[in-house]
Amino acid sequence: MSAYEISVISVIGINVILAVSLNMISGFCGQISLGHGAFYGAGAYAAALAMVNIGNPPLALLFAAVVGSVTGIIVGFASLRVRTDFLAVTTIGVNFLFTGFVRKQHWLGGEMGISNIPGSGLGASRNMIMILLFAAATVVFSLYISRSWMGFSFRAVGEDEDAAATLGISAGAYKLAAFGIGTALAGLAGGLYAFFTQFIVPDAFDFILSVMLMAMVVIGGIGSTWGVVLAAIALTLLPEAIRFVNDYRLLVFGGLLVLVIRLAPGGFAGAVGALARKVRKS
């Protein structure tokens, strides 16, 4: 495999982890978060600092997941206070707060970020395999959660908090759990990203990235693990595939986003479901 292919596949793996973990928060549990990039970034910076100071890759990944999860649970407390669109905008705020804070911190490298991060020591192709293994584990975990009692409770909270409360499901606890798990995975993805690029800047974790991740979830079909995995792969490959229209990439990308939503508002999963129903009827 060429270096280009390895890097594209690595990015796909990282984006799958990010989109699937966001889907746990926003899809399963119904808590719209437009600040997933902040937790990803927190993980990346945590791993970078751990590698620069300690130099132990497994410890750095663990540290990344823990930092992601802790910031996620703190933001999760906000979701107990504000709901729906208020929460969406609060999480946008969290994203801007993260990038704005990091940009001004000298110990985090400021605008220039952190460079020369020691790699995982596995080499590019084995590093890619490690990323793919983590991505696969995330997908399996997500499928398991959605079939478990916890997944059932997440959906109940997402559909109707008050009705869930009547059934004795503690909405607050499950919201915090969704944020804690989802952002731990985002932090892990950040750690993998730090190994992959060995160079991080605040701009890599901005609001645009968070919107892109939410687009993966919505286009995939919110709540559907397979749909989201598919959308994550498609939306990562799309800018590469339309490289020939280099100067018009964003134009084409925006146009396709509008078209897909307009033609299949339920995302891939919704479109497949509708097709299956049509086939069964005929």
Added chain:
Amino acid sequence: MYYVDLAVTGVTFGCMYAMMAVGLALVYGLLRILHIAHAAVFALGAFVTVVVANATGSLALGFLAAIVVAPLFGMAIYRLLYEPLLSYRPDVPMIASVGLLVLMQDAFRIVFGEQGVTFHNNVYAFMTFNLFGVTVNAVQIAIVVAAAVVFTGLHLFTTRTRIGVAWRATVSRPKIAASFGVDPIKVRYLNFALGSALAAIAGGLVGLLNNFVDPSIGYVVSYKALAIIVLGGLGSVRGTLIASLVLGLVESYGTIFIGQWLDRDAIAFLALIALLMIRPQGFTGTRTA
């Protein structure tokens, strides 16, 4: 006088934010959609103003053209993008809106270039007055006056005219308003037309203040105006005005006092999060489920 200067800057930015955000608040109040593509309408207004003003040599014609073009575009967004998606979860039209914004921003970049367009004949950007020792720019005065006129006009329109009352009725109780003979679809078009016209005026004025319009002009609106309408209690015009002024002042003073730890946007959002934790329903909003 330093602190007074900061206040002047803060109020100017606040008035600008208010005119950008009010369209967003109106759309949210009526349809519960976060209309992120409003930023594209704002940018379109700015570009139409500068292009027409340069072509005809008349700023007034530039603004007039923007006030005509932007509402048409806003109504087209409603008809072609939002109307078919109204029955889905609110994040679906929102993502479509983001897609449209990305598309439009890139279209502006391709048509007008990375550098954007500069006003050929803009004397106002460099005209300053000395009011009681405080230096004020002519465009800053125009922004504050425009905001005052617009919000007074909007207030009179919604309280004193039949159309305005029908509009408010539709926003608060769509079904009952419809049973009294108000056409809710016409109200939606009116809503998008008015909000877009205001965004276009704001866009033109921001262009005048900077003396140029570049493709990135809309990005600030896309996220900051969202923060403002949330702070204002989502859908409330009065709340939006208050929140805009508060945010303008917080940013203006904040960059001086805590500028070494956080950048301008982060300060704005820190204020937003802090206020939301205290008042989860915004300044004027009633508590929603």
